[in-house]
Amino acid sequence: MAPVSWHSVDLTLDECIKCNICTSHCPVSAVTDLFPGPKYVGPQAQRFREGGQSRSPDHSVDYCSGCRVCNEVCPTGVRIAELNARARAQIVAEKGLPLRNRLLGRNELLGKLGSFAPALANFALHNAFSRFMAEKVMGIAREAPLPTWSTSGTFRDWLKRTRDRRLKSDKKVVYFHGCATMYYEPFIGKAAVVVLEHNGYEVIVPEQNCCGLPLLSNGEFNAARTYHHNNVSRLAGYARTGLPIVGTSTSCTLTLKEEAPELLDYHDEPATTLKLGTYDIFEWLRELYEAGELRTDFQPLPLKLPYHAPCQQRAHRIGKPALELMALIPELDLAESHARCCGIAGTYGYKVEKYQIAMDVGAELFEFVKAQGQDVRYTACDSETCRWQLEHGTALPSRHPIEILAAAYGLYDLERRDVVAGKR
Amino acid sequence: MKRMSTDVLVIGGGSTGVGVAWDAALRGLRVILVEKRDLTHGTTGRYHGLLHSGGRYAVKDPQSAIECIEENRILRRTHAHCIEDTGGFFVVTPEDEGDYPDRFKAACAKVGIPCEEIPLREAFRREPLLNPRISRVFEVPDGSADSFLATHVTAQAARQAGAQILIYHEVIDLLTEGGDGDRRVVGARVCDVVRGEEVRIDAAITVNAGGAWAGKIAAMAGVPVNVIPGKGVMVAVNHRLVNTVINRCKMPADGDILVPVHTVAIIGTTDERVSDPEMLTIEPWEVDLMLQEGDKLVPGLSRSRILRAWAGVRPLYQEGYTGESRDATRALALLDHRRRDGVAGFLTITGGKWTTFRLMAEKTVDKVCEQLGVERPCLTATTPVPGAEQGHYWLGHxxxxxxxxxxxGDLICECELVTRAMIEQAVANNPTVTLDDLRRDVRLGMGPCQGGFCTFRAAGILHELRLHAQETQAQTDVNGGPPWNVAYLQSPRHSVQTKPAAFNPKVSPLDNPNLLLRDFLQERWRGLTPVLWGRQLKQERLDELIYLTIMNVDHLPEDGEASPLTEFWRFDAAGAKEDGQ
Structure with a gap:
């Protein structure tokens, strides 16, 4: 862990003019006194931390959910969420990490393990007794919306199975699926592939690692460095030849673009090439649209759809391209959420001491969805853990905007969450 | 006129004067100390905070170096909690060529300063921002010191030993008896600035520890003491760029020390001979020079956020010296005016440095005892002051x-983490006449916003304390708890675990908190004007909006009235007017 330095993140503490705008917008400090607010734990506390100090002076920074609303509203550009992540990493380096946080940081490993026998794994995890034990023994909240493993095979299994049917083309795009798509929600990947192919692009899916974000947000910087290093060596080559790397998980793409290089101080040529070549899938599709190259043969989708742009998407600072493109779909009645955060913030809301905080933070969003009326069938959101939290908080199924787009192209069944038979 | 009498009257509430009071009281003498403003109002409160190992003087001034290393070892025991054990580096930059580094190493060995050359890799690991072109690094036992706290606790130790410490008591005149050749100082007439009363203090011996003001005091007895006032400009950087004291390994010059003190790093200093220790201005070239030299230690320092610039005056003394103040000795000077000028009962102690204040006090009180004809050993080197059991402080404490x-939820000054209880306790237990006194007590307003968010809160608390004095008294009578202890002045926890503060207007008058708000803002502003660019300018724009636009403070009805802090900023305004004409 690098000590206090001219590090791009650490240095931004000097930008703070103490205005409190971050504190007044922070969704976490608004619902709990356990979190004193982003200014306090961020640029303020940072002046009391010493690189390589033998003891960390503070602990309430652990209640930062990492949602990055503070960064979004800061008028002077303090990287508050990153300062907090680095402070937490220092605490972890000093005090170690509970087993729970180690596990939650390793969703790739969990995904892999569960996928050997997904039905069994789902049963083993999702029964009242295990959840009770998981809470008592490990501190994973029993009500928290944990995902289920895919019982129809992983995303890569599907790719293999449908290898012959996949489009070959001169126009190519690289797809970063992330762990959730791989092990829990392969249908998100399928929707992405059919949308890209529908627009004439061959989809390359290279071997890839977890982006490392769960490790970064739990303070395990060294392990995250290994993951990021692997991704850089596998993906930078594509970026160097000019191929875009697109992802459906806004937090994975944000990690490749910004979080990993910044937090880990990882700025060599390949990492920077990858960083510059990575896109949120809707960010890239919008570029296609603006160049007049996106197919707009959308079928009407008569739905009332509340859409929440997750914090990690807003942190890309690219506007809301998913909203813009979904707006092209006939008869789709979009309602844009201005809620600050759903509360889950990756693995934050899974932790027993933070579960209720996450639900209280999410209340703003759940209320918004409720206010849209009885005839809402789905909500939409780009980030997997946020969708699970939305479903948990509203009891309505939630969809990724790429699923909505695929459905509008007539390629995807929103209810069954699968590509339509005969459509590749 | 109120009349008091004592064995020893000490003039000056800086580190030296307070040290003399402590030493004399421990030896069983009756002591009164008078200070015209708050403790550490002068040079002690405006220095860069370096606890010298002596390395800086090893080559040039070995006597000073020996004093420094001996006192360094003593203060680490007696004043442990006023010191941060940062350690110090002497670094050789590409500009510091020649044989100085080897002479330095040899000189340290000769005077007994532990000095070890460490591998560059180790140095850069510990201080990654150091200039990568540094070629050699020597480690010495430098430290950084909280001179505000140290002086407060030394005063407390003196009080516990029976001394009376009277702050905001200004000497109007020295009382002398006898004619030419047989004159003696027999005390002083002082003015209680807060109550506007005169007090006559009769003393067997008067010790002039007036620091940069010592010449003025001596003149009152008709004794010429030419203190060489060496102005030093210092610049504070918003956060600690280094956690070790960094010195250039060369002959002492301007801008060659970088000291991490609490939350800031301070680059210092200049050394300019000035005529008046009160009217200090900071010239643009002085700030430029500090930043330029700072870049040689930590490249990029000049582009980081600069918080503030200020100046202090070294009370240097060298008999018959007329040269530059930089080359005047740092050794202490004890003037026995009986021998030197034929004026008995009067001593002046000056020169020296913060690091040697205890030694200066010891030598002074030795002389006092000799003149009083008593034989009592000095105890200060082995007597820890209150609170030393806490051990050294650390940045995160x-x-x-x-x-x-x-x-x-109780933070009033968020930048420096000052809680409401800390302020209330300081006001209740320490005489507080201006908000600047609170700054010296608890670091109020010393952080990035420079009082932007805490000044109005603190003024509000003062209003409240004044209006609800009786209620707080009643509350204190009900709620027990151990008494508050000045040795834990810096401790947020202590302030809430002890007996709640009860405001006493006899301790802190606080007649007009609005006036104090105005004066504190002006005082903060004074240190900002020399560095008003970049990020600090943004900050000041926000502070300006808060105070001038929202609160309209420049139209407070108190305009025209004065607190003891007013003189500190008002001469600037007067000077500006003259320039304008």
Whole structure:
């Protein structure tokens, strides 16, 4: 862990003019006194931390959910969420990490393990007794919306199975699926592939690692460095030849673009090439649209759809391209959420001491969805853990905007969450 | 006129004067100390905070170096909690060529300063921002010191030993008896600035520890003492760029020390001979020079956020010296005016440095005892002051206590983590006449916003204390708890675990908190004007909006009235007017 330095993140503490705008917008400090607010734990506390100090002076920074609303509203550009992540990493380096946080940081490993026998794994995890034990023994909240493993095979299994049917083309795009798509929600990947192919692009899916974000947000910087290093060596080559790397998980793409290089101080040529070549899938599709190259043969989708742009998407600072493109779909009645955060913030809301905080933070969003009326069938959101939290908080199924787009192209069944038979 | 009498009258509430009071009281003498403003109002409160190892003087001034290393060892025991054990580096930059580094190493060995050349890799690991072109690094036992706290606790130790410490008591005249050749100082007439009363203090011996003002005091007895006032400009950087004291390994010059003190790093200093220790201005070239030299230690320092610039005056003394103040000796000077000028009962102690204040006091009180004809050994080197049991402080100590005691909601000065209870206790237990006194007590307003968010809150608290004095008294009578202790002045936890503060107008008058608000803002502003660019300018624009636009403070009805802090900024305004004409 690098000590206090001219590090791009650490240095931004000097930008703070103490205005409190971050504190007044922070969704976490608004619902709990356990979190004193982003200014306090961020640029303020940072002046009391010493690189390589033998003891960390503070602990309430652990209640930062990492949602990055503070960064979004800061008028002077303090990287508050990153300062907090680095402070937490220092605490972890000093005090170690509970087993729970180690596990939650390793969703790739969990995904892999569960996928050997997904039905069994789902049963083993999702029964009242295990959840009770998981809470008592490990501190994973029993009500928290944990995902289920895919019982129809992983995303890569599907790719293999449908290898012959996949489009070959001169126009190519690289797809970063992330762990959730791989092990829990392969249908998100399928929707992405059919949308890209529908627009004439061959989809390359290279071997890839977890982006490392769960490790970064739990303070395990060294392990995250290994993951990021692997991704850089596998993906930078594509970026160097000019191929875009697109992802459906806004937090994975944000990690490749910004979080990993910044937090880990990882700025060599390949990492920077990858960083510059990575896109949120809707960010890239919008570029296609603006160049007049996106197919707009959308079928009407008569739905009332509340859409929440997750914090990690807003942190890309690219506007809301998913909203813009979904707006092209006939008869789709979009309602844009201005809620600050759903509360889950990756693995934050899974932790027993933070579960209720996450639900209280999410209340703003759940209320918004409720206010849209009885005839809402789905909500939409780009980030997997946020969708699970939305479903948990509203009891309505939630969809990724790429699923909505695929459905509008007539390629995807929103209810069954699968590509339509005969459509590749 | 109120009349008091004592064995020893000490003039000056800086580190030296307070040290003399402590030493004399421990030896069983009756002591009164008078200070015209707050403790550490002068040079002690405006220095860069370096606890010298002596390395800086090893080559040039070995006597000073020996004094420094001996006192360094003593203060680490007696004043442990006023010191941060940062360690120090002497670094050889590409500009510091020649044989100085080897002479330095040899000189340190000769005077007994532990000095070890460490591998560059180790140095850069510990201080990654150091200039990568540094070629050699020597480690010495430098430290950084909280001179505000140290002086407060030394005063407390003196009080516990029976001394009376009277702050805001200004000497009007020295009382002398006898004619030419047989004159003697027999005390002083002083003015209680707050109550506007005169007090006559009769003393067997009067010790002039007036620092940069010592010449003025001596003149009152008709004794010429030519203190060489060496102005030093210092510039504070918003956060600690280094955690070790960094010195250039060369002959002492301007801008060659970088000291991490509490939350800031201070680059210092210049050394300019000035005529008046009160009217200090900071010239643009002085700030430029500090930043330029700072870049040689930590490249990029000049582009980081600069918080503030200020100046202090070294009370240097060298008999018959007329040269540059930079080359005047740093050794202490004890003037026995009986021998030197034929004026008995009067001593002046000056020169020296913060690091040697205890030694200066020891030598002074030795002389006092000799003149009083008593034989009592000095005890200060082996007597820890109150609070020393806490051990050295560390950068995170305040944050740690605020977190452990869950005081996050009680912060008044958020930058420096000053809680409401800390302010209330300081006001209740320490004479507080201006908000600047609170700054010296608890670091109020010393952080990035420079009083932007805490000045109005603190003024509000003062209003409240004044209006609800009786209620707080009643509350204190009900709620027990151990008494508050000045030795824990810096501790957020202590302030809530002890007996609640009861405001006493006899301790702190606080007649007009609005006036104090105005004066504190002006005082903060004074240190900002020399560095008003970039990020600090942004900050000041926000502060300006808060105070001038929202609160309209420049139209407070108190305009025209004065507090003891007013003189500190008003001469600037007067000077500006003259320039304008």
């Amino acid at each position: 305040r944050l740690h206590e605020v977190e452990e005691a869950r005081l996050q």
